[in-house]
Amino acid sequence: MRIYQTNEIKNISLVGSSGSGKTTLAESMLYEGGLVKRRGSVEAGNTVSDYFPVEHEYGYSVFPAVLHVEWLNKKLNFIDCPGSDDFVGGLITSLSVTDTALMLINSQHGVEVGTQNQHRQIDKMGKPCIFVINQLDHEKADYENSIESLKENYGGKIIPIQFPLSVGPSFNALVDVLLMKMYQWKPEGGVPEILPIPEEYMQKAKDMHNVLIEAAAEHDEGLMDKYFSEGSLNEDEMRLGIRKGLITQDILPVFCVCAGRDMGVRRLMEFLGNVVPFVSDMPYPQTTEGIKVAPDKNAPTNIYVFKTSVEPHIGEISYFKVMSGTVKESDDLFNTTRNSKERINQLFSVAGQTKEKVEELVAGDIGATVKLKNTRTANTLNNGTSEQQFNFIQYPDWKYRRAIKAVNASDDAKLGEILNRMHEEDPTWTIEYSKELKQTLVLGQGEFHLKTLKWRIENNDKIPVSFSDPKIPYRETIRKAARADYRHKKQSGGAGQFGEVHLIIEPLIEGEAAKDVYKFNGQEFKISVRDKQITPLEWGGKLEFINSIVGGSIDARFLPAIQKGIMDCMEQGPLTGSYARDVRVIVYDGKMHPVDSNEISFRLAGRHAFSEAFKNAGPKILEPVYDVEITVPSARMGDVIGDLQGRRAVIMGMESEKNMEKINAKVPLKEMNNYSIALSSNTGGRASFNMKFSNYELVPAEVQETLLKDYAETHKDED
């Protein structure tokens, strides 16, 4: 294969909501570029992009697929991203290493929630974006509505380059207002016939052409002058102007295709080859130390591994972008992220499952290598002349979590290793072993995201696993002050044990100090603070421990043991065994024995006194509450609110924007367990949400009752 130079390479992400036709378009582009002899289809499970068995089973893309075509003497690298919100990690990764987004719009729906979410991401990352209205042959295709919804969302930046002459099954022609030509296809698509624009469409075409020229002129002073003096621009000038507008994201051009029948695809590729920015046109990426790195093939070699995976027939494979310099076969590189050496044994240019060997790849190009020893996603490798590192991919927070375990306990250790590897493949699969819940949790973006993880483990690693509801990390606290004494005494055989502790506990409230006198059952207890320790707790909240012992009733050396005993109990709260938090403990009296008192006795006395006082101090269970933000089409708002109310949600606000409603709510974590599934079924998959931990709140009385009952039930045998 030819070696492409930096100024011959363009990197493009195929994005758009699920089912808009990215994989189908990729297939048509590869066919037109001569990379495949037959166009496969998603239905038949034989596309170049969707080559993982799990993708065939689901019938849609799960992993971003790296592809390339050679077109007009240029190398167009594509990454076909999965469209579903569940696989947003792949989208973010792909956008990070490409310069342009080709955003497909399903002409049946126009702009969808998925489109909006993805465009927000593109915008945040400052990437040029080209819209492509697809499926124009579909019975329900609606070009006008698609354009309207684009204008509604993105305003005057939307510049249509083409319009179809008819839509639906009869679709076979469009007018291109950049070239001012009509394109027409035979039923099999492919190479179009290029014709003059029919008279009846001429005025519309001219009007759109003028809008395009104005938009193109606006981004370059020279072009503006020319436009004012001559009233027009030639094709090359328009291309230059559009490229500048793309780079600054001021122009969002709109194309028309029918990917399924290979119509409009060649013209789109021509535009990509001629107009879309080269790697060197875009702002240079920065290293972790803020150094901008130009895509210069003569600079020191730096490659950034953006994806690692285990693939059918190949095994471990690492996909990378050459950030600077040139990488050659047999290069010895150094992984600066992990401080280890790597040898590049083979280099490939990739088209899905097909990997074509190449001798070298230059700055700006995307390729793959196999059998690296110790390299993971997001590592930088270089040739030892610099220590630069890149790390520009920021992954979103989780939205859906499940507890996972091996069906056969003997697989547990192996499962741990596999889960770590899965996280390295896709960092949006997060793994947590919770000591508190005694569960291994997998956190991800949605039900299908985690189902895919399960599918991979069961089918690739042959380990049956099961999912269950994750436990909720409840907390316990108290609502009022209480007092308790406890004497620990043991006198069997040799040395005895003796320790007695009198303590008061009360809720620890920020800014409220301990009182001088406490009253219980008419009796007064005077407090004189001799020592105070505030311990921030690992699980949130604090413990304040006050030594108010007078007259040496307990020796100071036993106080740490008492505090330890209290911590034992805080770690396993008396109500449900959950962590306790926000408590003040005042040890004001007790008794020692000159011989039998020791640390263990005071630790036990402290634990029991605390436990008893806790039970009398109006103990309450707290639950984690999350801030949830939901974006939903206005028409489905009622269902979504109704569902939220059934989840004990508190609605904090609503905002409407372009036929969409944004709802902010506080929802207990317990009620969010299957939220992504419910939201999807309430909105036909047209809504999205994100959630972030907010705070702990008291559970309602009836919930507390159920929790106490459940705990008593499961711990019956332990008493």
Ligand SMILES: Nc1nc2c(ncn2[C@@H]2O[C@H](COP(=O)(O)OP(=O)(O)OP(=O)(O)O)[C@@H](O)[C@H]2O)c(=O)[nH]1
């Ligand atoms: N009628 C018609 N159907 C199309 C066209 N393009 C794609 N489709 C169909 O739309 C469905 C989805 O196409 P895909 O190519 O899998 O869509 P995608 O955007 O890759 O979807 P995800 O991988 O889920 O993000 C498939 O059934 C395709 O056959 C088209 O131009 N016309």
Ligand SMILES: [Mg+2]
């Ligand atoms: Mg796809």
